[in-house]
Amino acid sequence: MxxxxxxxxxxxxxxxxxxxxxxxxxxxxxxxxxxxxxxxxxxxxxxxxxxxxxxxxxxxxxxxxxxxxxxxxxxxxxxxxxxxxxxxxxxxxxxxxTGNTSLGVTLLAHLVREAASRLGDDWDIEIVEAHHRMKVDAPSGTALLLGEAAARGRGTDLSDEAVRGRDGITGARVPGTIGFASLRGGTVAGDHSVHFLADNERLTLSHLAENxxxxxxxxxxxxxxxxxxxxxxxxxxxxxxx
Known part of the structure; x- marks a missing residue:
């Protein structure tokens, strides 16, 4: 004890x-x-x-x-x-x-790193997170943790690859970047999805926190x-x- x-x-x-x-x-x-x-x-x-x-x-x-x-x-x-x-x-x-103490998120980050290391650079990576209306920071610490995992899997630095909050005429997606989108509202404890998107197929790894x-x-x-x-x-x- x-x-x-x-x-x-x-x-x-x-x-x-x-x-x-x-x-x-x-x-x-x-x-x-x-x-x-x-x-x-x-x-x-x-x-x-x-x-x-x-x-x-x-x-x-x-x-x-x-x-x-x-x-x-x-x-x-x-x-x-x-x-x-x-x-x-x-x-x-x-x-x-850590940006997240959930054991499930910890395993998710491991899986994200593994997927990023095995899928080619032609797979785009986008991270979407949702939290309650009172959360003050964005992207969430967990989203950044997952982004770091993806970047490590690719052997790159997240600070060089992250794209946050697209708005306006942004032009075509830059290959190799890792995108972030943040949703805020209600009483959501924390939802995180990492999307791997290639031509004609998509893979999504997700974790939903209920409380x-x-x-x-x-x-x-x-x-x-x-x-x-x-x-x-x-x-x-x-x-x-x-």
Missing amino acids: ARIGIIGNAGRMGQALEAAIMAAGHDYAGGIDKGGDPLALAQDSDVLVDFSAPVALEHNLDAAIHAGVPIVVGTTGLEERHHWLVDAAAVSIPVLQ RGIFARGAIRAAEWLIGRPEGRYTMPEVLDL
């Missing part, structure tokens, strides 16, 4: 995480939200799970480092500098950072796995031994 602390506990995801901790038979060490003290929480926890906001990431990583506890970072909307912060923290503690509980269960699975690991940066595929 582990003591698991939650950073960002006031929202719906925080409530789902607390329920998942109890369901897994662990001890809920407590939680904080904006204005809380992550160091005090870290000192009372065996592992932290962070679903707060990008602006709080540096402070939360510092707290984990000072307390010497591992941390799972599920916060989305991260920029390049945030990944530098994760890399720096991983020198001292185990850190698992936030799947992300919470995956995050707790990741937290369990991270305890006792040496310092370093880890990913969800390692949790599933992919």
Whole structure:
């Protein structure tokens, strides 16, 4: 049994995480939200799970480092500098950072990478995601995760190939690019589809999230796995031994 602390506990995801901790038979060490003290929480926890906001990431990583506890970072909307912060923290503690903690999405990303590596460059790749009306970032962290998987499968860099939000006279599709489309509305927990399109045939790999509980269960699975690991940066595929 582990003591698991939650950073960002006031929202719906925080409530789902607390329920998942109890369901897994662990001890809920407590939680904080904006204005809380992550160091005090870290000192009372065996592992932290962070679903707060990008602006709080540096402070939360510092707290984990000072307390010497591992941390799972599920916060989305991260920029390049945030990944530098994760890399720096991983020198001292185990850190698992992901755009999606769902075990199903983790397997989907693996399948996307495999498909992209085996299908030729004449197969176009388009990623479509849908989320609830309150989501503030687009494309979603999961869509970007899937885009990264596709780019790795092709041996390219997503930053060079991504096309977001086409509008107006865009011209013909540039070969090798990876397109993104984002839908927002209702209470959608998260739908993601990766379309591989060639002449006269299409392949679609999809994942539909019915509620936030799947992300919470995956995050707790990741937290369990991270305890006792040496310092370093880890990913969800390692949790599933992919």
